[in-house]
Amino acid sequence: MAKRPQSIDRLTAELARMPGIGRRTAERLAYYIQSLDNDGARKLVDAIREVKTKAKACSVCGNVSESDPCPICTDRSRDTSVVCVVERVRDLDVIEASGSYHGLYHVLGGHIAPLEGVYPENLTVAKLLKRAKGGPVKEVIIATNPDTEGDSTANFLVDKLAPLGVTVTVLARGVPAGGQIEHAAQSTLAGAIAGRRPVSAK
């Protein structure tokens, strides 16, 4: 059996690191990229470099933005008394797209998962507690994913936030349990935001 070119194998391996991209998909993409004309390949490389040089995490909320603070944090028309905590920037994107939320955000950078080596100190938890302590924040909406890790992250945050005197709410379980916020319909998200309920520490 003839061996594949090393460069194809190497690109396949790099692509297979990406979330949701299996080995076969990575192979197909590697051959696709090899088959691009030089202009197409240059555009792809330029887009990757541009995203790495221009887009950075907002130093306030963790949103990915080309300005710092991000346009949401600096938007004076938004309600600065509410902070919505999400795991990932794409969760923020879909909540924004639902048009039903006008406060600020806080991107955790994931969920607590000790088995995967992700502890609160690997997330932006300390920054969140600092934002919630004093300042204009009166309510923190916890919008972690409605799955096991998201729920235990939410429980952890409730215990940390409640003593700070802010109202802590969680999204109404209108989002289908076991699913991902990213894939929720806009109407589901709108309902979940409208039906959020207060919770207190155990």
Place this chain on the structure above:
Amino acid sequence: MAKRPQSIDRLTAELARMPGIGRRTAERLAYYIQSLDNDGARKLVDAIREVKTKAKACSVCGNVSESDPCPICTDRSRDTSVVCVVERVRDLDVIEASGSYHGLYHVLGGHIAPLEGVYPENLTVAKLLKRAKGGPVKEVIIATNPDTEGDSTANFLVDKLAPLGVTVTVLARGVPAGGQIEHAAQSTLAGAIAGRRPVSAK
């Protein structure tokens, strides 16, 4: 609603061009790439550039290779009297991986699809006919995908190849009809290669 950074949108658009990558997957990958450390992003960019500079289509068979002709075309232990015609390099890869074929290959670069603007002159058909005419080639195995476009491409090639005096065979329909060669099990491919049958022009 706040807008996403342009650089994220641009990378999403580039990624969404890739086969089988929808808009949501492309968005997720764009954010993943943004979140890579500089070393990770550099590795990805380097792998893309390397595949573009090092891997080229073999001038004989169209296989993607870092040498020209490719290692299969220059392998003296292979049977140069048989040429297996495939649509894509990844079809060649899986046939190679099945270990049941020891002849040469010819990569068409796709299938004939007039509605998508793909005519025989957009594929390596002329090169195939030249290889089949004179020279050591005695048999051409047509291993296009067992779907509508693959079958009509196969019919077209049979009509062109038969008058040249070579034996033209097609893979036994052991590959599930309507499927893709790329996803076939190795045993299915081995059976299909063993059971190939001669065909003649209508």
